Amino acid sequence: MPNLRFTEKALSDWMRSDAADSEIVISSRVRIARNLQHYPFPMLASNEQSEEVLNKLSEVLQYDDVHAFGDFHTLDLMDIDDLDKRVLVEKHLISPSLVNESKNGAVILSEDESVSIMINEEDHLRIQCLYPGFQVKEAWEKASAIDDAFEAHVDYAFDDRRGYLTSCPTNVGTGVRASVMMHLPALVMTQQIGRILTAVSQVGLTVRGIYGEGSEAMGNLFQISNQITLGQTEQEVIDNLHGVVQQIIEHERTARERLISDSKLRITDRVMRSYGILSHAAIMDSKEAAQRLSDVRLGVDLGLLNGLSITVMNELNVMTQPGFLQKTFGEDMRTDERDIYRAQLIRDTINSASQSQ
Amino acid sequence: MPNLRFTEKALSDWMRSDAADSEIVISSRVRIARNLQHYPFPMLASNEQSEEVLNKLSEVLQYDDVHAFGDFHTLDLMDIDDLDKRVLVEKHLISPSLVNESKNGAVILSEDESVSIMINEEDHLRIQCLYPGFQVKEAWEKASAIDDAFEAHVDYAFDDRRGYLTSCPTNVGTGVRASVMMHLPALVMTQQIGRILTAVSQVGLTVRGIYGEGSEAMGNLFQISNQITLGQTEQEVIDNLHGVVQQIIEHERTARERLISDSKLRITDRVMRSYGILSHAAIMDSKEAAQRLSDVRLGVDLGLLNGLSITVMNELNVMTQPGFLQKTFGEDMRTDERDIYRAQLIRDTINSASQSQ
Numbered sequence: 036m037p038n039l040r041f042t043e044k045a046l047s048d049w050m051r052s053d054a055a056d057s058e059i060v061i062s063s064r065v066r067i068a069r070n071l072q073h074y075p076f077p078m079l080a081s082n083e084q085s086e087e088v089l090n091k092l093s094e095v096l097q098y099d100d101v102h103a104f105g106d107f108h109t110l111d112l113m114d115i116d117d118l119d120k121r122v123l124v125e126k127h128l129i130s131p132s133l134v135n136e137s138k139n140g141a142v143i144l145s146e147d148e149s150v151s152i153m154i155n156e157e158d159h160l161r162i163q164c165l166y167p168g169f170q171v172k173e174a175w176e177k178a179s180a181i182d183d184a185f186e187a188h189v190d191y192a193f194d195d196r197r198g199y200l201t202s203c204p205t206n207v208g209t210g211v212r213a214s215v216m217m218h219l220p221a222l223v224m225t226q227q228i229g230r231i232l233t234a235v236s237q238v239g240l241t242v243r244g245i246y247g248e249g250s251e252a253m254g255n256l257f258q259i260s261n262q263i264t265l266g267q268t269e270q271e272v273i274d275n276l277h278g279v280v281q282q283i284i285e286h287e288r289t290a291r292e293r294l295i296s297d298s299k300l301r302i303t304d305r306v307m308r309s310y311g312i313l314s315h316a317a318i319m320d321s322k323e324a325a326q327r328l329s330d331v332r333l334g335v336d337l338g339l340l341n342g343l344s345i346t347v348m349n350e351l352n353v354m355t356q357p358g359f360l361q362k363t364f365g366e367d368m369r370t371d372e373r374d375i376y377r378a379q380l381i382r383d384t385i386n387s388a389s390q391s392q
Numbered sequence: 393m394p395n396l397r398f399t400e401k402a403l404s405d406w407m408r409s410d411a412a413d414s415e416i417v418i419s420s421r422v423r424i425a426r427n428l429q430h431y432p433f434p435m436l437a438s439n440e441q442s443e444e445v446l447n448k449l450s451e452v453l454q455y456d457d458v459h460a461f462g463d464f465h466t467l468d469l470m471d472i473d474d475l476d477k478r479v480l481v482e483k484h485l486i487s488p489s490l491v492n493e494s495k496n497g498a499v500i501l502s503e504d505e506s507v508s509i510m511i512n513e514e515d516h517l518r519i520q521c522l523y524p525g526f527q528v529k530e531a532w533e534k535a536s537a538i539d540d541a542f543e544a545h546v547d548y549a550f551d552d553r554r555g556y557l558t559s560c561p562t563n564v565g566t567g568v569r570a571s572v573m574m575h576l577p578a579l580v581m582t583q584q585i586g587r588i589l590t591a592v593s594q595v596g597l598t599v600r601g602i603y604g605e606g607s608e609a610m611g612n613l614f615q616i617s618n619q620i621t622l623g624q625t626e627q628e629v630i631d632n633l634h635g636v637v638q639q640i641i642e643h644e645r646t647a648r649e650r651l652i653s654d655s656k657l658r659i660t661d662r663v664m665r666s667y668g669i670l671s672h673a674a675i676m677d678s679k680e681a682a683q684r685l686s687d688v689r690l691g692v693d694l695g696l697l698n699g700l701s702i703t704v705m706n707e708l709n710v711m712t713q714p715g716f717l718q719k720t721f722g723e724d725m726r727t728d729e730r731d732i733y734r735a736q737l738i739r740d741t742i743n744s745a746s747q748s749q
Contacts, residue, residue: 300732304674315668317661375657 039115041108042122042362045353047148047165051346054168058336059284061216061256061349064127065174065273066163067182068201068210072190076202077137077155085139085155091189092154096143101184104177105145107152112140121358127165132156150181157202158210160185169280171213175273178211198265205262209269213276214260217283220333221290223255231286232257239263240279254325254352259283295337306334314385318371319378324355328381342389354380396472398465398501399479399719402710404522406506408703411525415693416641418573418613418706421484422531422630423520424539425558425567429547433559434495434512442496445516448546449509453500458541461534462502464509469497478715484522489513507538514559515567517542526637528570532630535568555622562619566626570633571617574640577690578647580612588643589614596620597636611682611709616640652694663691671742675728676735681712685738699746711737 050062070076074088089111096107112120112133123129128148133140133156143152153161162185164178192200199210206212222228232242241262244252259280261272294302309330313319319327332348334340353359355377361368364376407419427433431445446468453464469477469490480486485505490497490513500509510518519542521535549557555565563569579585589599598619601609616637618629651659666687670676676684689705691697710716712734718725721733 300674304735307672307674308669311668311670311672312665313668315664317657317664378661 039110039119041110041126041128041144041148042119045126045359046346046350047126047128049147049149049165050167050349052167054166054170056284057168057345059218059287060169060280061167061218063166063169063171063174063213063215064163065171065178065211065213066161067178068158068199068206068212069160069162069182069185070192070200070202071159072192074159077157077159078202080138080155082138088159089139089141089154092152092160092185093141093143095185095188098184098188100187101181104150104181104184105147107143107145107150109141109143112137112142118358118361122356122362125353125356125358129153130156130161150177152181158206169215169284171215171277171280172273175211175213175269179269201264206264208263208265209267209272211264211269211272212260213273214258215276215280217257217259217280217287218255218329218332219257219283219287220255220329221294222283222287224294225290227286227290231283235259235279235283236262238275238279240276253322254329256325256329256352291333291337302333302337303339306330306337306339310334310340310385313381314389315382316378318374319381320374321355321357321377324377324381325352328352328355343385344388347384347388351381351384354384396467396476398467398483398485398505399476402483402716403703403707404483404485404505406504406522407524407706409524411523411527413641414525414702416575416644417526417637418524418575420523420526420528420531420570420572421520422528422535422568422570423518424535425515425556425563425569426517426519426539426542427549427557427559428516429549431516434514434516435493435559437495437512439495442512446496446498446511449511449517449542450498450500452542452545455541455545457544458538461507461538461541462504464500464502464507466498466500469494469499475715475718479713479719482710482713482715486510487513487518507534509538515563526572526641528572528634528637529630532568532570532626536626558621563621565620565622566624566629568621568626568629569617570630571615572633572637574614574616574637574644575612575686575689576614576640576644577612577686578651579640579644581651582647584643584647588640592616592636592640595632595636597633610679611686613682613686613709648690648694659690659694660696663687663694663696667691667697667742670738671746672739673735675731676712676738677731678712678714678734681734681738682709685709685712700742701745704741704745708738708741711741 071088071091074080074084077085093109095101120134124131124134128144128151129142133153137155139155141154149165151163162178162181164174166174194200198208201207201210219228222231235242239262240259243258261276309327313327313331328348328351331340331343335343335345335348357373360373360376360380363380368376428445428448431437431441434442450466452458477491481488481491485501485508486499490510494512496512498511506522508520519535519538521531523531551557556567558564558567576585579588592599596619597616600615618633666684670684670688685705685708688697688700692700692702692705714730717730717733717737720737725733
């Protein structure tokens with residue numbers, strides 16, 4: 036049995052440290068997609084071939100230069116039960132596609148969960164580094180260093196004209212996708228968000244909900260990432276994202292300042308009502324939870340609400356997801372039961388966080 | 393300057409005692425309309441005449457048989473400032489018409505505010521007795537006894553065929569109006585209220601909001617009273633109201649039991665959300681306050697919510713009225729300011745009541 040400590044706590048250790056701009060940027064992530072030479076992409080690989088890929092890449096962990104990045108734990112997907120897989124997805128440590136489509140899929144996690152290396156997902160190797168707050172450059176540097184360490188021991192599929200080859204053409208070239216998860220309640224409230232997201236998409240970036248492609252933006256959380264991987268250097272990709280996110284941060288900050296100067300009372304009312312409901316409701320669906328947690332997070336950020344930390348808010352974002360709820364309450368739940376357990380978990384968490392102040 | 397202790401506390405002392413069926417019937421009231429012989433009705437009386445009426449009726453208070461009903465305090469309306477008048481209306485101790493239309497109007501109040509005798513309102517004399525809970529018979533007996541005491545010292549306008557004469561034809565005959573204020577949230581939630589109010593109006597009773605004729609029913613509070621004063625004896629009037637109210641109590645009770653057995657969770661959620669909002673909101677208009685206070689009152693009645701007493705809920709019903717708010721916060725308020733002070737007062741009252749448990 037693999038070590039499943041990773042599914043016990045809602046919040047990864049790396050999310051617990053303070054970070055720049057963390058009142059607006061929840062987290063930064065860079066992932067690098069790579070494939071081994073002489074092996075078909077996972078989708079086309081035989082069982083034997085993907086097993087070889089898994090063994091080859093797992094062996095790399097033994098080398099000192101890779102080991103330098105921390106203690107790693109390898110989890111074979113087939114050894115993990117469905118609920119734990121779901122929790123790992125909810126913690127953004129693995130992708131739904133690794134769960135649903137992989138053959139001989141595995142994930143290699145660092146002790147603090149800041150490094151997640153997926154094997155036999157869409158590509159043979161996906162190195163992902165996660166940082167709290169706005170640290171996309173730091174995440175890039177670390178992911179890049181781990182990539183270099185792997186490259187010292189295996190041969191990547193590479194084409195001189197096109198760069199790194201990947202299973203999906205949208206990743207060919209750098210194979211790099213950098214993203215930040217932003218909390219933009221003031222831009223939503225002041226109805227500027229549409230204009231800003233349109234502008235973002237015009238400079239080669241893309242916006243998604245927090246659970247990736249096709250997912251709805253809930254709780255005013257937006258994941259912004261680069262669309263382009265071809266024709267730009269990795270540094271240009273990171274710099275472009277960094278610059279645009281910096282501007283969105285400024286817009287959100289200005290919008291928050293204006294909310295406070297123009298409608299402090301209205302915002303306070305909204306924040307406090309959401310706090311009152313979260314700490315008392317008996318039924319709470321995931322959409323409402325996301326929205327009200329967003330209100331309360333904004334209240335904490337603006338100093339309108341004391342007694343709750345951003346760490347608790349980050350924890351609640353994960354804890355209220357279906358898989359984690361089931362993990363906590365140990366039951367196979369219907370949707371309506373989930374709404375009851377979700378309400379209970381939020382009440383208990385908020386009330387005990389407020390009392391411990 | 394008259395004694396204005398009557399406008400300081402939101403809740404009259406008579407409302408503080410326990411009473412039968414008080415989880416459904418908030419209070420019972422009987423008022424008797426009488427006029428003196430040889431004087432025109434107040435509307436037609438000269439200043440001199442209405443002054444004489446006032447003096448004549450005030451003198452009656454000196455007699456021992458009247459005095460036996462308690463220590464009375466006479467307040468001349470012209471000595472009371474507008475805000476205090478408003479508070480007296482909000483406490484149901486005087487009518488808007490005494491405030492707005494009377495010449496030489498006055499009110500005589502007993503120490504515990506359970507007896508309120510208006511002079512020179514629509515009629516020369518309006519004796520009103522108030523009881524907590526469902527005590528319409530008790531209220532009738534007391535009002536009737538006070539009426540007898542007055543009648544021993546003054547001559548009432550009386551016609552052998554029509555009975556007691558009153559300014560408005562709807563009061564001619566017995567001059568008696570008995571009413572109860574009912575809290576009927578379960579009948580509203582289960583959408584039975586329309587049918588029941590229709591039935592009520594078909595048996596000679598009438599339903600109003602809690603601030604009398606034409607006022608909207610807010611917070612699921614309904615005032616039910618007799619329409620007929622002619623062709624029935626006082627006893628028939630009281631018995632009819634008593635019987636119908638008894639039936640409505642049973643219907644409400646059954647509806648509450650069904651809510652608890654069929655949808656306890658949904659009701660708990662509603663009650664707790666309203667409690668959470670009342671104890672945290674920064675802005676609260678009177679309509680929302682009434683509705684949420686109704687939810688919380690139901691929660692207290694059903695044992696879903698501890699730490700709040702019905703007395704506190706009764707207090708809040710009066711405290712959140714515009715006049716009383718202004719009395720508490722001592723300012724000439726705009727509507728939007730009122731909503732802020734109302735929210736503050738509710739928060740403070742609920743939180744201190746919950747903590748003192």
